[in-house]
Amino acid sequence: MNVVRRRRVLSGGLALVAMAGGAAAAPRGDDAPRRHTAADHPPRLREILHRLTTVDGVPGALVEVRTRRGSTVRTSGVADVKSHAPMRRDSGFRIGSMTKPFVATVVLQLVGERRVALDAPVERYLPGVIRGHGNDGRIITVRQLLQHTSGVPDYLAHLTPREILEDPLAHHDPRDLVNIALAHPPTFEPGTGWRYSNTGYLLAGLLIERVTGRTYGEEIRRRVIAPLGLHETYVPGDDPAIPGPHPRGYVRPGEGAPLRDITAINPSVAGAAGSMISSGTDLNRFLDALVRGKLLRPAQQRQLMTTRPTGNPDGRAYGLGLESRPLPRGGLYWGHGGDIPGYGTVCGATTDGRQATVMVNLNPGGTDAQDADMKAAVQTALREDRHP
Numbered sequence: 001m002n003v004v005r006r007r008r009v010l011s012g013g014l015a016l017v018a019m020a021g022g023a024a025a026a027p028r029g030d031d032a033p034r035r036h037t038a039a040d041h042p043p044r045l046r047e048i049l050h051r052l053t054t055v056d057g058v059p060g061a062l063v064e065v066r067t068r069r070g071s072t073v074r075t076s077g078v079a080d081v082k083s084h085a086p087m088r089r090d091s092g093f094r095i096g097s098m099t100k101p102f103v104a105t106v107v108l109q110l111v112g113e114r115r116v117a118l119d120a121p122v123e124r125y126l127p128g129v130i131r132g133h134g135n136d137g138r139i140i141t142v143r144q145l146l147q148h149t150s151g152v153p154d155y156l157a158h159l160t161p162r163e164i165l166e167d168p169l170a171h172h173d174p175r176d177l178v179n180i181a182l183a184h185p186p187t188f189e190p191g192t193g194w195r196y197s198n199t200g201y202l203l204a205g206l207l208i209e210r211v212t213g214r215t216y217g218e219e220i221r222r223r224v225i226a227p228l229g230l231h232e233t234y235v236p237g238d239d240p241a242i243p244g245p246h247p248r249g250y251v252r253p254g255e256g257a258p259l260r261d262i263t264a265i266n267p268s269v270a271g272a273a274g275s276m277i278s279s280g281t282d283l284n285r286f287l288d289a290l291v292r293g294k295l296l297r298p299a300q301q302r303q304l305m306t307t308r309p310t311g312n313p314d315g316r317a318y319g320l321g322l323e324s325r326p327l328p329r330g331g332l333y334w335g336h337g338g339d340i341p342g343y344g345t346v347c348g349a350t351t352d353g354r355q356a357t358v359m360v361n362l363n364p365g366g367t368d369a370q371d372a373d374m375k376a377a378v379q380t381a382l383r384e385d386r387h388p
Contacts (some may be wrong), residue, residue: 046074048377050375052124053077058360059259060087060183064280065133065381066288066355073280079247079361081259090233091174092246092279093359095345096338099276101290103204104146104321106219108300111142111255115211118143118303120358125207129178132351134185135237142207144190145200146320147308151186154197158184158268161364162217164341165253168265174202177271194318201321205272216272217275233294241266242277249342259362262342274340279336284355290322291334291349305334312378333382337374348378 045063052061053076060077062319075087110116122130122145123137130137154182155177163170181199188195203215212219217235225233241264250259253305267275278286280356291303307317307324315326324332325348335348344363349355358377360370 039102066284094343095275096340151188153181155181175182175183201273230282233282234277247361287349346374
């Protein structure tokens with residue numbers, strides 16, 4: 001879930017803008033216990049991480065980088081603005097829309113088992129669900145849901161953010177969230193454009209449940225989490241808690257406003273679009289397995305990584321739950337970002353075995369500079385001449 005991919009100002013009149021120039025330098029977290037041993041990150045990466053928790057105004061940040069030679073974790077800033085506890089290297093956190101590659105993986109596994117057809121209408125699996133205001137599941141395909149080419153409106157464009165922040169523990173039924181979107185006309189005719197829509201992944205979660213008889217969370221656990229041994233990865237359902245060590249998550253509910261703790265939130269508001277919890281270690285392991293073809297059959301792997309342009313000037317292109325971006329010195333990396341109240345994540349991996357995950361504990365309410373530095377950290381970690 002990208003709540004909302006518009007960090008600075010949300011709909012419903014709730015401004016979430018970072019204080020301009022008002023962030024005090026946060027303590028470095030470099031004395032936290034170290035889980036992995038490998039060569040240190042290049043100075044440029046350390047500088048970006050420190051900038052996130054100083055001039056960018058983020059309380060705390062973490063980056064974990066993994067290569068075939070090992071993993072390293074570096075932190076900066078604090079996990080708790082009251083106690084000033086440093087960000088721990090073994091932190092878990094909410095991953096927002098990094099949930100989407102997990103969901104897409106399950107759907108593509110079902111395609112490989114011939115239980116789902118990518119180019120079949122969604123109506124075949126969810127009869128009567130996509131209806132109203134010009135939205136029609138009979139002309140929208142499964143592929144279009146996964147690739148954001150369905151034209152189905154994003155429910156987060158119409159859910160008042162104030163409602164989420166005022167009652168963060170409320171349960172949200174996925175059908176109710178879908179119906180919020182379907183009360184509005186399509187953003188374009190199916191297949192004729194590209195626009196990010198969390199609603200498509202709520203529908204993918206419902207499709208998984210209809211086809212398998214189990215929830216999307218149960219299928220992710222059975223098909224991805226357990227086989228890969230992702231011990232810090234959870235599909236929490238309605239549980240507002242984050243298991244294990246974790247930083248507090250914060251929002252900034254207005255320009256110049258103090259940070260508000262939003263760590264405890266019912267993740268059903270994100271559902272199959274963004275509810276999961278994980279860690280840098282697990283996300284890197286998952287992305288490595290995904291981009292190197294360890295989770296899907298060859299035909300579905302090709303579908304996963306067949307992209308279309310998004311129109312973004314940075315050159316990103318979107319496959320099925322996974323996007324590609326150019327590396328500054330040539331080549332591509334694959335990954336996704338994730339925004340959910342309290343946390344922001346950016347992950348990337350190359351097909352030759354390098355992965356990087358960056359997490360901050362402020363969202364929404366950050367700045368454009370924060371977004372840019374998170375992406376720069378991933379690109380720096382993955383560049384060809386990095387060490388190790």
